[in-house]
Amino acid sequence: MDKPKFAVLGxxxxxxxxxxxxxxxxERENVQRYVCVGDVVGYNADPEQCVERIMAxxxxxxxxxxxxxCAHDMSLRSFHPxxxxxxxxxxxxxxxxxxxxxxxxxxxxxxxGFLMVHSTLxxxxxxxxxxxxxxxxxxFAYQTxxxxxxxxxxxxAVFEKGSRVERLQPEKISITLGRKYFINVGSxxxxxxxxPDASYVIYDAAARQVRFRRVPYDIATAxxxxxxxxxxxxxxxxxxxxR
Ligand SMILES: [Fe+2]
Numbered sequence: 001m002d003k004p005k006f007a008v009l010g011x012x013x014x015x016x017x018x019x020x021x022x023x024x025x026x027e028r029e030n031v032q033r034y035v036c037v038g039d040v041v042g043y044n045a046d047p048e049q050c051v052e053r054i055m056a057x058x059x060x061x062x063x064x065x066x067x068x069x070c071a072h073d074m075s076l077r078s079f080h081p082x083x084x085x086x087x088x089x090x091x092x093x094x095x096x097x098x099x100x101x102x103x104x105x106x107x108x109x110x111x112x113g114f115l116m117v118h119s120t121l122x123x124x125x126x127x128x129x130x131x132x133x134x135x136x137x138x139x140f141a142y143q144t145x146x147x148x149x150x151x152x153x154x155x156x157a158v159f160e161k162g163s164r165v166e167r168l169q170p171e172k173i174s175i176t177l178g179r180k181y182f183i184n185v186g187s188x189x190x191x192x193x194x195x196p197d198a199s200y201v202i203y204d205a206a207a208r209q210v211r212f213r214r215v216p217y218d219i220a221t222a223x224x225x226x227x228x229x230x231x232x233x234x235x236x237x238x239x240x241x242x243r
Pocket of ligand 1: 064066152
């Protein structure tokens with residue numbers, strides 16, 4: 001098996017400025033392959049451009065809840081009204097090819113020996129959130145690989161399972177054999193950990209290392225596009241707060 005350097009992206013949410021900055025950073029870091037843990041669309045104003053770029057990158061992507069609901073004409077009652085409004089808006093903008101692409105994304109998949117899922121492997125279609133070590137326990141029962149990447153909370157995190165599950169700081173991690181790692185790559189397009197910079201991860205398969213990256217981007221332009229599209233102003237404000 002070849003051992004490339006991967007950029008692991010997630011929760012891009014239609015933020016073209018953030019995605020462009022992250023891809024430029026990954027290129028400077030000599031990344032060779034791109035993968036994505038889902039939620040390419042929703043919240044921000046450039047869903048078509050982001051889907052098109054991800055498709056062109058040949059980026060293996062799993063299905064996020066926003067991808068799922070934007071690609072299917074389903075009830076949005078379970079969503080916060082702001083999220084539901086953007087989903088309806090996004091549905092109207094995506095081309096038939098893009099809807100087809102999103103609706104065919106897999107819930108989870110294996111790439112070069114690691115797994116990817118948007119939420120958790122135990123119930124991927126229930127879109128559960130994992131913030132605490134305890135919440136990762138049932139996921140680990142289904143994680144057959146050393147490494148699994150996920151997203152969904154928009155908060156970068158590392159859950160490590162040795163004799164018990166611990167939550168570690170999202171910094172450089174060296175993969176230790178005999179342990180399992182469930183790694184939240186944070187959000188490219190709408191970080192919620194108090195840091196507004198775009199978040200993603202570089203996984204160096206040869207060095208067996210995971211590095212978290214934070215990338216500043218043109219937030220003002222992303223905000224102006226949200227406002228020009230008459231999407232909820234709260235979505236623009238939260239970009240600069242990182243919440
Ligand atoms: Fe998301």
